């Protein structure tokens with residue numbers, strides 16, 4: 001079995017969440033390994049000097065080496081035969097850095113202009129701070145048809161299936177933008193013209209493609225990727241096994257990255273509640289964890305998981321040391 005993360009930003013401490021939990025579970029499931037893809041883009045540093053890989057290797061000698069393979073040639077990227085790809089020309093909302101790139105007044109109406117997350121109340125891009133303007137341009141969009149086929153893959157926790165089905169019925173109403181006008185580093189050819197593929201779609205495809213080729217694998221990521229899951233299923237025409245973590249809130253990242261491996265994992269697993277979307281890491285547990293570290297590490301070492309649904313057994317109750 002393999003657990004896989006979407007390409008991570010190694011400079012972003014939040015990437016530690018799927019990596020640490022993935023490593024922990026991979027350690028507990030016989031013959032399981034964790035594959036971590038690295039996003040190859042230049043990434044701003046949130047905590048100076050922080051790097052996920054260095055953090056893991058400095059604190060823990062992993063049985064499962066972090067793999068940073070992220071190389072599917074976008075030219076060979078294959079979309080589902082049921083989607084319609086078309087070239088569109090017209091007006092786009094754009095900012096100089098290229099993070100804001102939204103086509104057509106239709107989409108603006110659909111999302112509500114002020115609800116577009118990348119644009120602030122002063123009509124400026126939240127990434128570059130420059131004014132967003134309306135410019136002429138071209139790009140590729142995909143329109144998906146309704147797909148009522150049942151999902152064959154394993155989704156954990158299973159309550160997520162409903163949410164995905166709801167997106168699967170809503171998404172075909174909205175065209176999905178496939179390309180960007182800025183140089184994203186990923187060129188695709190369509191009807192003998194070249195375009196730059198959207199980097200998020202590239203990252204999703206790399207991970208899904210890997211998962212499809214390794215049938216016993218599961219993607220591990222946050223609950224906020226439910227929309228992506230639904231989008232990928234429509235775009236690529238297949239489904240994959242997936243573990244959706246709750247949205248884990250860590251208020252003090254500086255404190256978290258200074259913990260040792262066991263403390264960090266214990267804090268994470270004790271925050272897990274699989275029925276809720278939200279989980280909050282409670283640093284007040286740290287005192288208890290440190291006082292009982294030997295017992296808890298012993299409990300962690302003895303634990304084994306036979307199958308993914310058994311992951312639900314590991315939650316806040318893990319800190320209960322009574323036999």
Ligand SMILES: [Zn+2]
Nearest residue numbers: 095097125128
């Ligand atoms: Zn911008």
